[in-house]
Amino acid sequence: MIHAERLVKDxxxxxxxxxxxxxxxxxxxxxxxxxxxxxxGSGKSTLLHILSFLERPTEGAYQFGGRDMTSLADADLAGIRNRELGFVFQSFNLLGRSSVYENVELPLLYSAVPPRERKAKVERAVGAVGLTDKLLVEASRLSGGQKQRVAIARALVNDPQVIFADEPTGNLDSASGAQVMEILERLNNEGRTIILVTHETYTAEYADRHIRLRDGKIESDSKPGKRRTGIDGFFK
Amino acid sequence: MRFVDTVKTASAGLRHAKVRSLLTILGIVIGIASVMLLMSIGTSAERLIVDQVERFGSNLISIQPGGSSSSRFSPPPAVLGIVIKTLNERDLDTIRREPSVAGVSAEVRGSARVIFENNDLATTYIGVTGEYFDIINLEFESGGRFTPFDDDSAAPVAILGPGLADELFGERNPIGKTIRIKDKTFRVVGVISAEGLGLLGSAMSDMVLIPMSVAQKQLLGINYYNEIAVKAADGYDVEFVKSRIISLLRQNHRITDPDKDDFTVRTQAEALDLLGTVTSVLTLFLTAIASISLIVGGIGVMNIMLVSVVERTREIGLRKAVGATNRDILMQFLVEAIMLSIVGGIAGIALGALLAAGVYVAVTQFSTFDWAFAMPASAILSAVLVASVTGIIFGLYPARRAAQKAPIEALRYE
Incomplete structure (x- = not known):
């Protein structure tokens, strides 16, 4: 799926x-x-940004789904981000004055999805994060946990293969954080690849593989398997 | 991104900053409104002038003493106040005998004080031959014209302009009363109607018309004319009549070199043309000044769009992260700027029309001008066009700035 060699970013x-x-x-x-x-400062966010085409590496080769990414134009990368990737950020990055519906619909506006199919897709994604009753609420009126769930719905709406999550629980209380991790775990169980950047050990323990960076280099890469699962697992 | 979605996104962006959007378009509104107002007034003024000139007869030809160069913009010397004595009674008689001429009349002018009882006013008197009233269509408020016989017999009669009559007599009826001009007594036989005067109103309102013979011989002591007015006979081309007059006057004045003409002949059409050019140039000039406010308005749009781009840096980053291309972002911000300008343009057209309507009401209420409300379609069309172009020109730079932001730089922006 993802194969990168000798990635350098200066x-x-x-x-x-x-x-x-x-x-x-x-x-x-x-x-x-x-x-x-x-x-x-270890380079974990930089690695995530390069793997998700938000940033280009200074050197190195990167293949995504068998395709060489280093030679693609900005517009092509935008298309891949739109169709094949989903993003969840620490600070949610919602359009505060727009409704939940409009926020989740956003990626569909930049893809070739016909308008009549959009509604069903948005409703399915919002349903998957349990916010169907908030569909028309302005995003700025939601709680932190609800905002992050809207962000996950937005990441899901185009049915991507990979979801990148950059400190998704960093701005949340424990209960909301648990809900978010439970949703990410569920998406992983459905077959999606999840790449999570975190400095919290207990969120990392939802993952089955841990890659530790230090000073821009991989310090360790291990597969301890999942140690936490579900909402309850968050509080163990 | 589909264009419909771009428009929806842009309008949402503007709706989310309503007050700012409204203040931004104010510059465009004022700019377009002033351009519209001036174009409307210019058009109305032009129509008014054309109407007025046509009312006094489009088959009129005016002869003034002194030559003028071939350029239609150079006035004859008489206009500049130079006294030239080349037009006389012989010329008048010669032209009167020309078959292509229906009527001819002469004018002289002088200044004097007009006295009625204790009222004493400085004014201009015009001596005219009796045929004057056959050529110039004047309407009378009371009384009427004097005849060629009055002129021949040097009858001391006078016709007052409406303003002069009002100032001298107030509420009283001037007809039959006697006034004094230069120690000579005149009987008032008519008062000109203000409505009929139209554009000549301000010029003729305070004047007094008296027979030519009295003005020339008794008041001025001269034997030349300040102007001769000719009416072309029906069925004759005005240009042809003009050329006949020129050749007759050259014969009378023994002129062989056309460059040395000591008179100037102008048709009403030429006068109209000249006035039309003057009003067009004036309108264009004023519109150009008003356009400056449009540029200022455009800079206002650019300024606010630049601020908006900086403020929404994270939004731009997010949109790029979820798949917006540089072109999508460029279009979003460009369409926002264009929408601001077009909405401002439409509001400006409405405001301009409202102001022009206000001018219409004011002019028709407070003057006798036959002012017409004009809002030419070309002005509306060009206003919309100018507004859109303003939006594109002043929106492009901020939109490019937005489009060129790197997604991760934009997302990191605090």
Whole structure:
């Protein structure tokens, strides 16, 4: 599914070059639930952004679903993000003045989905996160947990193969965090690949594979298997 | 992204910032409204002038003393206040005998004080031959014209302009009363109606018309004319009549070189043309000034769009993350700017029409002008076009700035 070799990412900050990723090799198979961990500044977010085409690597080769990604144009990458990837961010990134429906519909506006099919897709995605009764509520009126569930519905609406989640529970209380992890686990059980960036051990324990980064390099890559599961598992 | 969705997205963006959107379009509204107002007034003024000139007869030809260069913009010397004595009674008689001429009349002008009882006003008197009233269609409020016989017999009669009559006599009926001009006594026989004067109103309202013979011999002591007015006979082309007059006057004045004409002949059409050019240039000039406010309005749109792009950086990042291309983002912000401008343009057209209607009401209420309300379709069309182009020009730069943001940079923006 995902195969990257010798990924390097350099940032120029005030004349000095900072290496955020230093020759990282990574392969992720379909259906895996991967937690990318590490202290802040370890390069875990950068890796996620490169794997999800939000950013281009300075060097290295990247294949997604067998296709070489390094040579694709911005518009092609936008199309792949739209159809094949879903995003969940720590700060939700919802359009606050728009309704839940409009937020979830957003990716469909940028794909070729005919308008008459959109409604069914939005309703299915919102139903999957249990917010059907909030469909027409303005996003800014929702609680943090509800906002993140809307974000997950938005990530789901185009039925993507891979969902990237960047600290999805970082801004949530424990109960909401548990709900979000339970939904991600369910999506993984349905066969979707989940790539989670986190610095919290207990959220990482929903994943079956842990990749630890330090100073832009992979420190360890292990498959301890899932140690937590379901809402209750969050509080163990 | 489908265009319908782009428009929906853009209008949602504007709705979410209602007050700001309204304030932004204000510049465009004022710009378009002032352009519309000036174009409307220009068109109305032009129609008014054409109507007026046609009312006094489109087959009129005016002869003034002194030559003028071939350019229609250079006035004859008489207009500039230079006294030229080349037009005289012999010319009048010659033209009167020309078969293509239906009527001919002469004018002289002078300044004097007009006195009735204790009222004393400085005014201009015009001496006209009796045929004057056959050529110029004047309407009378009371009384009437004097005849060629009055002119021949140097009868001391006078016709007052409506303004002068009002100031001298107030509520009283002037007909039959006597006034004094330069120590000479005149009997008032008529008062011109203000309605019939139209555009000549302001010029003729305070004047007094007296017989030519009295003005020329008794008041001025001259034997030349300030102007001769000719009416072409029915069935004759005005240009042909003009050329006949020119050749007759050249014979009378023994002129062989056309460049040395000591008179100027102008048809009503030429006068109309000249006035039309003047009003067009004036309208264009004022519209150009008004357009400056439109540019200012456009800069306002650009300014707000730039602020909006910065404010919505995270939104741009999110949209790109979920699949928006650079083109999608460019279109979204460009359409927002264009919508602002078009809404402003439409509001501006409405406001401009309202103001033009206000001008119409004011002019028809407070003056005797036969003012027509004009809102030319070309003006409306060009206003919408100009508004859209303003939106595109001033929206493009902010939209490009938005489109070029890298998705992750935009998402990271705090």
């Amino acid at each position: 940032y120029a900050t005030g004349g000095a070059r900072t290496r955020a990723l230093d020759h990282v090799n990574i392969t992720i198979d379909p259906g895996e639930f991967v937690a990318i961990m590490g202290p802040s």
